[in-house]
Amino acid sequence: MSTxxxxxxxxxxxxxxPVIETRGLGRRFGPVVALQDVDLQLHAxxxxxxxxxxxxxxxxxxxxxCGMLAPxxxxxxxxxxxxxxxxxxxxxxxxxVAVYQDLAIVPLMxxxxxxxxxxxxxxxxxxxxxxxxxYAKQTMKAELDKLGVDLGDPxxxxxxxxxxxxxxxxxxxxxxxxxxxxxxxxPTSALGVRQSGAVLRLxxxxxQRGTCVILVTPKPQHAFWVGDRFLVFKRGRLQEDLRxxxxxxxxxxxxxxxxxxxxxLQNVISEAATA
Amino acid sequence: xLRDHLAPLTPNREWTRNLVLRPELGSxxxxxxxxxxxxxxxxxxxxxIPTIARVLDTAWPYGIIAVxxxxxxxxxxxxxxxxxxxxxxxxxLGVMATEWGMNLWLALVLxxxxxxxxxxxxxxxxxxxGLPSFVITLGTFFGLRxxxxxxxxxFTGDALIENIDEASGYDALHAIVATxxxxxxxxxxxxxxxxxxxIVIATWILWRTKIGNWIFATGxxxxxxxxxxVPVNGTKIGLFMLTAGxxxxxxxxxxxxxxxxxxxxxxxxxxxxxxxxVVGGCRMAGGYGSAVGPxxxxxxWGIAFIGIPQAGWNSDWRWAFLGVLLLVATLINHIVGERxxxxxxx
Numbered sequence: 117m118s119t120x121x122x123x124x125x126x127x128x129x130x131x132x133x134p135v136i137e138t139r140g141l142g143r144r145f146g147p148v149v150a151l152q153d154v155d156l157q158l159h160a161x162x163x164x165x166x167x168x169x170x171x172x173x174x175x176x177x178x179x180x181x182c183g184m185l186a187p188x189x190x191x192x193x194x195x196x197x198x199x200x201x202x203x204x205x206x207x208x209x210x211x212x213v214a215v216y217q218d219l220a221i222v223p224l225m226x227x228x229x230x231x232x233x234x235x236x237x238x239x240x241x242x243x244x245x246x247x248x249x250x251y252a253k254q255t256m257k258a259e260l261d262k263l264g265v266d267l268g269d270p271x272x273x274x275x276x277x278x279x280x281x282x283x284x285x286x287x288x289x290x291x292x293x294x295x296x297x298x299x300x301x302x303p304t305s306a307l308g309v310r311q312s313g314a315v316l317r318l319x320x321x322x323x324q325r326g327t328c329v330i331l332v333t334p335k336p337q338h339a340f341w342v343g344d345r346f347l348v349f350k351r352g353r354l355q356e357d358l359r360x361x362x363x364x365x366x367x368x369x370x371x372x373x374x375x376x377x378x379x380x381l382q383n384v385i386s387e388a389a390t391a
Numbered sequence: 392x393l394r395d396h397l398a399p400l401t402p403n404r405e406w407t408r409n410l411v412l413r414p415e416l417g418s419x420x421x422x423x424x425x426x427x428x429x430x431x432x433x434x435x436x437x438x439x440i441p442t443i444a445r446v447l448d449t450a451w452p453y454g455i456i457a458v459x460x461x462x463x464x465x466x467x468x469x470x471x472x473x474x475x476x477x478x479x480x481x482x483x484l485g486v487m488a489t490e491w492g493m494n495l496w497l498a499l500v501l502x503x504x505x506x507x508x509x510x511x512x513x514x515x516x517x518x519x520x521g522l523p524s525f526v527i528t529l530g531t532f533f534g535l536r537x538x539x540x541x542x543x544x545x546f547t548g549d550a551l552i553e554n555i556d557e558a559s560g561y562d563a564l565h566a567i568v569a570t571x572x573x574x575x576x577x578x579x580x581x582x583x584x585x586x587x588x589x590i591v592i593a594t595w596i597l598w599r600t601k602i603g604n605w606i607f608a609t610g611x612x613x614x615x616x617x618x619x620x621v622p623v624n625g626t627k628i629g630l631f632m633l634t635a636g637x638x639x640x641x642x643x644x645x646x647x648x649x650x651x652x653x654x655x656x657x658x659x660x661x662x663x664x665x666x667x668x669v670v671g672g673c674r675m676a677g678g679y680g681s682a683v684g685p686x687x688x689x690x691x692w693g694i695a696f697i698g699i700p701q702a703g704w705n706s707d708w709r710w711a712f713l714g715v716l717l718l719v720a721t722l723i724n725h726i727v728g729e730r731x732x733x734x735x736x737x
Contacts, residue, residue: 204618205620220612220614220615220616220618220619221612221615222607222608222611222612222615222616222678223611223612223678224607224611224674224678224679225604225607225608225611225678229604229607229608232604233604233608233615233616233619233621234605234608234616234619234620234621235619235620236601236604238600238601245600246595246599246600247599247600247601247603247604249599
C-alpha cells in the first residue's frame with residue numbers, strides 16, 4: 117500500500133488556475149465539528165471523486181459547496197475571488213450546480229418540459245407570449261447531442277426513462293444552464309452495470325468538455341474508472357488528496373473501505389496478516 | 392457508444408406515452424358510448440335536437456367550472472368552495488343591482504373582485520399553512536354557505552333575490568351572457584360559446600405557455616419544481632383565483648339569465664366539478680390531466696342527467712350513476728398512477 121501518498125501540490129502549480137477553491141472550509145453543528153480545515157483547489161476538466169465513510173464529512177462538504185449548508189468557517193473562491201451564497205439557487209447563479217439522486221425530474225411531464233422546467237423559453241408578447249416548444253425540443257436535442265446522448269422522442273413522459281437516461285437528462289440540463297462546477301451525488305447508485313458504464317462515460321465526456329466535476333460515489337470501481345483525483349475524507353478532515361496515476365484500484369478500494377480499519381478487522385478475523 | 396447503452400425502454404412505451412399525452416381520451420370514449428347507449432335506451436330520443444340542447448344546457452355551468460377545477464387539480468389542489476361560490480357571485484350581483492340600485496356592470500366588476508379575493512384567500516391560506524386544500528376550502532365552503540343566505544336575508548329580507556332585469560345595463564349584459572340561438576325547445580345559449588372559449592384558453596395556457604409547464608410541474612413534484620425555480624406558490628394561488636373566477640362567471644350568467652338568484656344555490660355542485668375533472672382524466676394527486684377532459688366529464692354528466700329520464704328510468708338513478716362513474720374513473724386513473732410508481736422505482 118505504498119501508493120497512498122499525499123500527492124504533491126506543486127505538481128499542479130503550473131496548471132491553469134483552479135475554478136473553485138476552498139480555504140479553511142469548516143462546519144460545526146453546535147459543539148460537534150462535522151468538517152474542518154478543508155483547503156482544496158479544483159480544476160476544470162477534471163473528475164474529483166469525494167470518498168469517505170458515513171459521517172466522514174463528505175456530504176457536509178458537498179452541501180456547503182452547493183449552497184445547501186452555510187460554512188461555519190472558511191471561504192469558497194470561484195476563479196480566485198471569494199463568493200457568498202446561501203442557497204442552491206445562488207450557487208447555481210455562480211455556475212455551481214448539484215445534481216441529486218432525485219434529479220428534480222417530474223415523472224409525468226415530457227422530456228422537453230422537464231428540461232426547461234422553471235426556465236421556459238418564450239416567444240411573443242403580452243398575453244400572446246407562449247412557450248417556444250419547437251425551440252425547446254431542438255435545443256434539448258442539440259444539448260444532448262453535444263454529450264452524445266440520444267433520448268429518443270422528446271414527447272415521451274419522463275417516467276419512461278431508464279435510470280441512466282434520467283441522469284443524462286439531469287446532467288445535460290445542468291450544463292445547459294451554465295454549470296462550470298457539476299456536483300454529482302451517487303449518480304450510479306441505483307443503476308445496473310451497463311447503465312452505470314454509460315453514465316460514467318458521460319461524466320468523463322462532461323469533464324473533457326471543460327467542466328469541473330465533483331463526484332460522490334461509494335463504489336471504488338466506478339470512482340477509479342472515472343476519477344482524475346480522489347479526495348478522501350475521514351473524521352471531519354480531508355485526509356488524503358490523491359491523483360489517479362498514484363493509485364491502484366486495490367489501493368482505492370482499501371481506502372474507501374475504511375483504510376486501516378480493514379487491516380485491523382482482517383487481523384482479528386484471520387490470524388495470519390497478509391504481506 | 393453511449394447511445395447504445397442508455398435505456399432499454401419499456402416494451403409498451405407507445406401505449407403509455409399516448410395515454411400520457413391524451414388524458415381525456417378515456418372520457419371521450421366514455422361520452423360517445425354513453426350517448427349511444429342512452430340513444431338506444433331512449434329509442435333514439437337522444438339524437439333529437441331538443442334533447443341535445445338540454446344535454447348541453449345541463450353541462451355548461453358544470454363544464455366551465457370543471458375546467459378551472461381540473462387545472463387546479465393538475466397543480467395538486469382541490470376547491471370545495473367552487474360550488475357555493477356560484478351562489479356568492481349571484482347573490483352579490485343581485486343585492487348590488489336590486490337593493491343598492493347599482494349599475495349591473497359595476498356590480499359585475501365588484502362581484503368579480505370579491506370572488507377573486509375569496510379565491511386569493513383560499514390560495515394564500517393553502518400555501519401559507521401547508522394544510523390540505525381539502526380542509527381550507529371546506530372551511531370556505533361552510534363560511535360562504537352561511538354567509539350567502541344570511542347576508543341575502545339581511546339585505547333583501549329573503550334568500551331569493553328577484554327582478555335583476557330591472558337594473559340598468561341589464562339588456563346589454565343579457566346579450567353577452569345569456570343570448571339564445573334558435574327557438575325553444577331547440578334553443579342553444581351563448582354560454583356554450585363561452586364554455587368553448589374557456590376550454591380553448593385553458594388548453595392554450597396548459598400546453599403552450601410557461602404557466603402551463605408550472606402547473607404540471609407543481610402538481611407532478613412540488614419539491615422538484617421548487618428546486619429548479621418554478622413559482623409553485625404563485626401558480627397555486629393563481630389557480631384558486633381562476634376557479635373562483637369561473638364560479639363567478641357561472642353565477643352572474645345564471646343571475647342574468649333567470650333574473651333571480653337563489654342565494655343557497657351551488658351547494659353540492661363542488662363534487663360535480665371534481666368528478667368531472669377526474670372522469671376527464673385529471674389525476675387526483677396532481678401532475679397530469681387536460682382542460683378538455685373536465686369539460687367532457689361535465690358533458691358526460693349532462694348526457695346521464697338527461698339520458699336517464701329519457702330512457703324511462705327513475706331520475707334518482709342519476710346519483711347512483713355519478714357514484715359508479717367516479718369509482719370507475721378513479722380506478723383507471725389509479726392504474727395509470729401505479730404504472731408511474733412502478734416505473735419510477737425501477
